[in-house]
Amino acid sequence: MARAERPRLSPQTIADAAIELIDSGEPFGLNAVARRLGVKPPSLYNHVNGLDGIIELVRGRLWTQYQEELDDGAPWDAEIEAMLRAERRMYTGHPNAVPLIATSTVRDEGVIGSYDRKATVLVRAGFPEEEVLVLVQLLDAFALGSGLDYAAPDAIWAPTGPTETLGRLLDAAPPGRVRNERAFELGLALVLDGLRGRLARTGV
Numbered sequence: 001m002a003r004a005e006r007p008r009l010s011p012q013t014i015a016d017a018a019i020e021l022i023d024s025g026e027p028f029g030l031n032a033v034a035r036r037l038g039v040k041p042p043s044l045y046n047h048v049n050g051l052d053g054i055i056e057l058v059r060g061r062l063w064t065q066y067q068e069e070l071d072d073g074a075p076w077d078a079e080i081e082a083m084l085r086a087e088r089r090m091y092t093g094h095p096n097a098v099p100l101i102a103t104s105t106v107r108d109e110g111v112i113g114s115y116d117r118k119a120t121v122l123v124r125a126g127f128p129e130e131e132v133l134v135l136v137q138l139l140d141a142f143a144l145g146s147g148l149d150y151a152a153p154d155a156i157w158a159p160t161g162p163t164e165t166l167g168r169l170l171d172a173a174p175p176g177r178v179r180n181e182r183a184f185e186l187g188l189a190l191v192l193d194g195l196r197g198r199l200a201r202t203g204v
Contacts, residue, residue: 009039011047015061018054022096030054055100060108062097066090067114076125077192083118084143084191088184091147098147115140126199135195142191146184152176 017036022028030051034041048054068086070079091098106112115136122132154176159167173179 009037009043009047011057012061013037014044014047014054015057018058019061019094019097022058022100023094025096028100052104055104056107058097059101059104059106060110062090062094063108063111063114066093067110070117076121077196079121080118080139080195081188081192083114084139084188087143088146091143092150095147095151098144098151102144102148126202127195128202139191142187146180146187149183150177150180152180 014033014037018028018033021032021036026032030044031041033054034044037044044054048057066086066089068082070082074082106115118136118139119132122135123129127135156176157166157170159170174182
């Protein structure tokens with residue numbers, strides 16, 4: 001009986017195997033990725049620099065799947081909204097990847113390009129350059145937080161004693177995923193309104 005052919009290793013096959021492993025909820029690590037690919041862990045080092053490198057491959061691979069083609073002539077706030085919605089789709093499509101992505105340095109050229117696009121859009125809109133990195137970080141925190149919220153249990157709060165308001169609101173609350181969607185839409189509106197107001201106050 002012929003042995004099953006092992007997949008030819010490449011950054012893409014490693015990233016895809018890592019994404020499958022992460023999505024499965026099974027323990028994630030370099031050895032686990034190697035097992036999923038049917039290879040010895042040392043063979044991965046021919047293509048990637050350890051676990052951090054695998055996480056970066058995952059980040060880049062997901063970005064290529066969810067990136068948006070943006071219109072250069074679109075208003076700045078429409079561009080920012082489109083980017084945040086694309087990130088939202090990525091994080092809700094792969095919520096288990098969010099903690100890994102959120103705690104590692106971004107190096108992938110494509111992902112760096114998307115952050116550069118955010119910064120460029122904000123600078124061109126007229127936001128002070130000394131604020132732009134902070135604003136990019138704020139937008140990132142909002143998108144990542146939405147992904148973490150999506151992965152949270154349906155019952156986020158479980159009061160064991162009397163509450164003044166929270167318990168009553170929880171009794172009337174919709175299911176967690178509906179609540180998550182509403183939180184994203186309201187949060188996005190507040191973020192964009194806040195940015196527009198901030199820009200107006202700069203006098204531009």
